Amino acid sequence: MYKEILLKAIHAGADEIKKYFNGKFEISNKEGINNLVTQADFAADKAIQKIIKKYFPEDGIISEESPEIKAGSEYKWIIDPIDGTVNFAHGIPICCVSIGIQKGDEMFMGAVFNPLMNEFFFAEKSKGAYLNEQPIRVSSQNQVLKSCLVTGFPYTYLDSPNGPLTVFSKLIRKGVPVRRLGSAAIDLCWVASGRFDGFYEHQLHAWDSAAGFLIVEEAGGKVTNMRGEKYSPFQFGIVATNGLIHDELVKYVNGQEEDL
Numbered sequence: 015m016y017k018e019i020l021l022k023a024i025h026a027g028a029d030e031i032k033k034y035f036n037g038k039f040e041i042s043n044k045e046g047i048n049n050l051v052t053q054a055d056f057a058a059d060k061a062i063q064k065i066i067k068k069y070f071p072e073d074g075i076i077s078e079e080s081p082e083i084k085a086g087s088e089y090k091w092i093i094d095p096i097d098g099t100v101n102f103a104h105g106i107p108i109c110c111v112s113i114g115i116q117k118g119d120e121m122f123m124g125a126v127f128n129p130l131m132n133e134f135f136f137a138e139k140s141k142g143a144y145l146n147e148q149p150i151r152v153s154s155q156n157q158v159l160k161s162c163l164v165t166g167f168p169y170t171y172l173d174s175p176n177g178p179l180t181v182f183s184k185l186i187r188k189g190v191p192v193r194r195l196g197s198a199a200i201d202l203c204w205v206a207s208g209r210f211d212g213f214y215e216h217q218l219h220a221w222d223s224a225a226g227f228l229i230v231e232e233a234g235g236k237v238t239n240m241r242g243e244k245y246s247p248f249q250f251g252i253v254a255t256n257g258l259i260h261d262e263l264v265k266y267v268n269g270q271e272e273d274l
Contacts, residue, residue: 015069016089016115016123017123017138019065019066019069019070020113020115020123020125021125022065023061023062023065023066023091023113024062024111024113024125024127024134025127026058026061026062026064026065027058027059027061027062027093027095027096027111027113027127028058028111028127028129029061029129030054030057030058030061030095031054031058031096031102031109031110031111031129031130032129032130033054033057034052034053034054034057035054035102035105035107035130036105039052039053039054040052040053041053041103050099050100050103051079051099052096052099052102052103054095054096054102055078055079055095055096055099056079056095058095058096058111059077059078059079059080059093059095062077062093062095062111062113063075063077063080063093066091070087070089070091072085072086072087072089073085073086073087073089073090073091074086074087074089074090074091075090075091075093076090076091076092076093076220076221077092077093077094077095077221078093078094078095078219078221079095088117088118089115089116089117090115090116091113091114091115091116092113092114092115092116092220092221092224092225092247093112093113093221094111094112094113094199094221094222095111096109096110096111097109097110097111097112097126097197097198097199097200097221097222098110098195098196098197098199098200100196101195101196101197106196107128107130107131108128108131108195108196108197108200109128109130109196109197109200110126110127110128110133110197110199110200111125111126111127111129112124112125112126112199112221112222112224112225112226113125113126113224113225114224114225114228114247116224120139121139121224121225121227121228121247122138122139122228123137123138123139123228124136124137124224124225124226124227124228124229125137125225126199126200126202126203126225126226126229128200132146133145133146133203134146134147135150135203135206135207135225135226135229136229137206137225137228137229137231137232137233138232139228139232140232141232142232142233143206143229143230143232143233145203145207150206150207150208150233151207151208151233151234152205152206152207152208152211152230152233152234152235152255152256152257153208153209153210153211153256154256154258155211155256155258155259156258156259157259157262158185158190158212158259158262158263158266159188159189159190161190161210161211161212161259161263162191162193162209162210162211163185163190163191163192163193163210163211163212163213163214163263164192164193164194164195164201164204164205164210164212164213165178165181165182165192165193165194165201165213165214165215166194166195166196166198166201166215166218167179167182167194168215168216168217176267176268176269177216178215178216180269181214181216181266181267184266184271185266193210198213198215198218198222198223198226199222199223199225199226200226201213201215201226202223202226202227202229202230202254203226203229203230205230205233205235205254205255205256206226206229206230206232206233206235207233208256211255211256211259212253212254212255212256212259212260212263213252213253213254213255214240214251214252214253214254214263214267215251215252216240216250216251217250217251218247218250218251218252219247219250220247220248222247223247223252224247226254227245227247227252227254230254234256234257235254235255235256235257236254236255236256236257236260237252237253237254238252238253238260238264239251239252239253240252240253240264240267240268241264241268242260242261242264251267253267
């Protein structure tokens with residue numbers, strides 16, 4: 015039943031993305047420069063939550079665009095109605111709906127859907143990961159220096175010691191291609207599908223990674239916090255890789271690459 019309703023909810027959100035994309039909609043700014051939210055974000059959030067509340071009224075809901083609904087059951091839905099809002103607002107089709115479902119303390123189901131590229135990623139705990147119903151696996155690259163990586167930059171503390179700019183500079187000065195797509199959920203799914211070998215980011219929220227990190231793990235990859243410890247989407251930092259470059263990349267993001 016949960017998979018069926020997850021599919022209904024994520025397609026409802028995706029319909030709002032398609033409805034508003036490259037059209038006219040209101041744009042406002044949250045705290046910080048270029049931290050945008052659009053009329054489409056709110057419309058997608060409303061459409062998603064309407065379905066969840068209809069079928070699972072006791073479940074908790076955490077969404078980027080609305081107040082948290084406390085759980086009356088062991089299930090919690092973690093929603094980003096549009097991950098990649100800046101891209102969406104500028105007509106760049108790298109954006110998606112991301113929904114993860116947590117049961118107790120474990121993420122057990124997640125989906126990420128970019129309707130503009132027709133890419134639907136799905137994973138269920140211990141049942142593998144899929145892109146448009148076809149199984150996906152992480153890459154087989156085993157060296158960071160030969161990897162293609164992806165990252166994102168927060169709006170704050172860019173220049174902190176060993177922060178986002180420092181790590182980025184270290185990697186690109188060694189000739190490592192590091193991309194920035196502007197959607198953490200898509201970044202994670204593209205690691206899961208082998209397009210990228212690894213992803214790291216210093217600051218994310220639960221709605222950015224809840225679905226994507228499960229998809230990476232179910233595709234055979236590894237996800238930890240930035241110290242290489244057990245990951246929780248309620249922590250800020252993340253390293254997600256094919257597993258083969260994981261320990262090496264963790265050293266880079268922690269300023270320990272001299273130990274390699």
